[in-house]
Amino acid sequence: MKRPVISQPDPVAFIKANLPISAVPCIPEIRLHTAGPASGLWRLAGRGEADPAPYWAYPWAGGAVLARHLLDQPETVGGRRVLDLGAGSGLVAIAAAKAGAVAVTAVDIDANAIAATGLNAAINDVNIVAVAADIIDEPPPETDLLVVGDLFYEPTLALRVMAFLWRCQTSGIEVLIGDPERPYLPQRELSRIATHAVADFGAGTGGGAVPAGVFTLRHQLKAGIMPGGQAATA
Template identity: 85%
Template sequence: MKRPRMPNPGPAVFIKANLPISHVPSIPEIRLHMAGPASGLWRLAGRGEANPPPYWAYPWAGGAVLARHLLDRPEMVAGRRVLDLGAGSGLVAIAAAKAGARAVTAVDIDANAIAAIGLNGAINGVNIVAWAADIIEAPPPATDLLVVGDLFYNPSLALRVMAFLRRCQASGIEVLIGDPERADLPQVELSRIATHAVADFGGGTSRGAVPAGVFVLAGNR
């Protein structure tokens, strides 16, 4: 007789139990729940085979470079409303809050990411409003600064994201992009304002540092 299948734990319970808290390489001011070899992320998905690592479980270079930049230049966010698009672990949102942002919102399409952001915000003693949604076809949000890390990883998404960022810029929102110059980053439409060497766990770089850039939309310097 088969035993009844046990329900999967909620994402927050799973993350707390299986993703240890560590300081982010290159950003020791921030700690996150991060996946390791024994985390068993496939169990959170409820399937019996391994799946590609969820983006929110690792600090990627685009988010890391934005977090480092905001912590080094808190005047960029102090007293402002900040929205972190495709927030993943919440790394950039946490950095903005620590740097003195008036209000921080984190948006991601993955409900597991939203659970991780809540836990990671609490670890770092900051308050972040997090919600699961795809907003890039929606009107520009009510914010002063839009931060975007690591969203240029395939051609179709890159086109959609750039169209949204242009609409946001036209409505008066400042846009900052963090990326380690992946193939689908439209560099001809951007201006680089900074470069930092940061770790890129999600990129499979054996935890080594890679140079990543902070960009603004061309014409928005």
């Protein structure tokens, strides 16, 4: 039996009307449109009320830990081009822009997420190029740093993402990953460079803090590339 067609509202108007603006817990420097119990996100997604809410509408721990790390370590992005893969509503991209990146691109496959990113960039007074696309089977992008938060929640996707990240690293792009060590995070291929306690609304913690890590590819460190693009010294 086919589901009834659900008309979808304009995403910008819907987000403005139904997702209130609030500071991100543990990251008070950034404010976002964030979903609440009465947001009715199923209407924007064009799905049924019982379907799960879209990921972009909440600040997940992987994005939160990357945002916190970039704001605390602005030399990581200062003067560099940054691409936020799976950007959601733009939390990490906004942090990169605030920390001094010369150009920031946010990429997500969900057009509603891109609409939210544009609104959130304006709220935080930063410039971000937001693109709705799936690029992980494409050649590496033109960027200096690729940041990836919360994309290791499903096994097939995790494999595709890691293959893309290795291609990016081989082409000279630095990679930073944020994740609260979900089961499909390939930790044997990664090196932890930082840990922060951050809120993880999407995991159903009610906004409580959870430990999350910032990781880089192991070979990236072995090759003498330190976080921030600086050469390692003996």
